[in-house]
Amino acid sequence: MSDATSMRAALLPAPGTPLRVVELDLAAPGPGEVLVRLRSSGVCQDDLNLLDGTVDVPAPVVPGHEGAGVVEALGEGVQGLAPGDHVALSWAPYCGRCEECLRDLPHLCGTAWPLMLAGGLLDGTTRLRFGGAEVHHYCFLSTFAERAVVPARSCVQIPADVPFEVAALLGCAVTSGVGAVWRTAGVRPGERVAVIGTGGTGLSAVMGAVASGASQVIAVDRRHERLERAQQLGASAVVVWQGEPEQVAEAVVSASGGGVDYAIDCTGRPGPMRAAFLSTRKRGAAVMAGIPRAEAELTVPARSIPRMERRVLGSIYGSARPDRDFPLILDAYRRGRLPLDRLISHRLSLDEVGVGIDAVRSGDATRVVLDLGGDA
Ligand SMILES: [Zn+2]
Ligand SMILES: [Zn+2]
Structure with missing residues (x-):
């Protein structure tokens, strides 16, 4: 010693x-x-x-x-x-x-x-x-x-010109959010994305979806100032969380013109997770990127899983490989496609x-x- x-x-x-x-x-x-x-x-x-x-x-x-x-x-x-x-x-x-x-x-x-x-x-x-x-x-x-x-x-x-404060955020929030879109979901151009919970991970998911060419990016949160920030970062529509998960999901379905391809929950709470599932259209997937408490259970309408081919995908650390994905994310940041400093x-x-x-x-x-x- x-x-x-x-x-x-x-x-x-x-x-x-x-x-x-x-x-x-x-x-x-x-x-x-x-x-x-x-x-x-x-x-x-x-x-x-x-x-x-x-x-x-x-x-x-x-x-x-x-x-x-x-x-x-x-x-x-x-x-x-x-x-x-x-x-x-x-x-x-x-x-x-x-x-x-x-x-x-x-x-x-x-x-x-x-x-x-x-x-x-x-x-x-x-x-x-x-x-x-x-x-x-x-x-x-x-x-x-x-x-x-x-x-x-x-x-x-990392390149020496990247600010340390931006590089630090790669370590959890940015990779969890961008990775949920790029890696877990694999969002393709033209697909519709909703993001529920717009803290650091959720806003990263919003930016990741915009950078992927999603045709719609709908941000959902209780707090107006967070939704404003989501819009500044490229969200095409916002839904204020009010009432029950069913009502929130209805608002997302309506704002997206019939449901989203991927609804990304960043809260880890059963209500928003259920809302994410109910926001998806046929063959859509709810991506669970928040960490629920150990005792939490998720209830969803089972019949819609086969009938609509709905899916639930788990996402930890954005399913990312840091040695591969940190450089890719930083490259997008340096090109102005992911304005991570604005988080x-x-x-x-x-x-x-x-x-x-x-x-x-x-x-x-x-x-x-x-x-x-x-x-x-
Ligand atoms: Zn963390
Ligand atoms: Zn191992």
């Missing part, structure tokens, strides 16, 4: 307690790991779930799973990266050997998922310490910090992380980013 670094980070001592910005010890990267000087981190709804204790990751823990920064040091055996490289971080590293990886589904890696929930890195141990006691990682990343030691497979090199509603410092958490919790934020300092 002689080569441990000291750094500032937001520590969650236990679920339900406030975050504390403290000095933590970070051990040197082990084999297959990378030390990253973090420059920007997004604040995601999943971080709130961790704070509230609805995610089963052990505390104490450093939250944050949307990050970007600069490579500072490499552990043994890491290839293809060098100090000074700019990287965006993925919370879905993969082993490359399990059944899911061999089925070309690395985002569902059977090795990484259980280890992620255990709060260590891929060898099951942690690099973080506070006052000599172990601190856990969140999603292998823990980006509410000045530095992180992460699996090399979480690092995706950012709040720019805060690490010390203001509590303000950011409140802005996400209240629904006021589209996306909060933390500026983690470092050289310009």
Whole structure:
């Protein structure tokens, strides 16, 4: 531990307690790991779930799973990266050997998922310490910090001209939303898309659908200001969530001229998920991109599944492969086809992380980013 670094980070001592910005010890990267000087981190709804204790990751823990920064040091055996490289971080590293990886589904890696929930890195141990006691990682990343030691497979090199705050958002919201459209659904030009829930993931899905050439992109949310933002980002129509799922679905069916090909739920709540299903036309699919609570059940009219050939598709991390899809998404950003910087509603410092958490919790934020300092 002689080569441990000291750094500032937001520590969650236990679920339900406030975050504390403290000095933590970070051990040197082990084999297959990378030390990253973090420059920007997004604040995601999943971080709130961790704070509230609805995610089963052990505390104490450093939250944050949307990050970007600069490579500072490499552990043994890491290839293809060098100090000074700019990287965006993925919370879905993969082993490359399990059944899911061999089925070309690395985002569902059977090795990484259980280890992620255990709060260590891929060898099951942690690099973080506070006052000599172990601190856990969140999603292998823990980006509410000045530095992180992460699996090399979480690092995706990015062009040096991409702002870190945009690169950070690739790590969760953007890839989950754009990927749900591009990869899970595979939306083709001329198809009709509805997006239910227009936070960071939903607005990313709106932008992804517009960039795919969807003929209609209908945004659904309770909040008018979010729907306005969706329209600014290219939504062709908006539906205010009012009343029951049936009424909302009727409004989407009417706005789209008979139902959509893909209705993407980004809320993970059973009502909106049902509305998504009911918004689809024949051969349409509801794409479930929000994460429901463990006990949630979904009820849909079964007969319409064969009669209308309706489908339900699950989407985690946009069914994306970060090493393939981060560069594609950034290329679209650099060409102006995905204006990802317009997702950012709040720019805060690490010390203001509590303000950011409140802005996400209240629904006021589209996306909060933390500026983690470092050289310009
Ligand atoms: Zn695997
Ligand atoms: Zn997230």
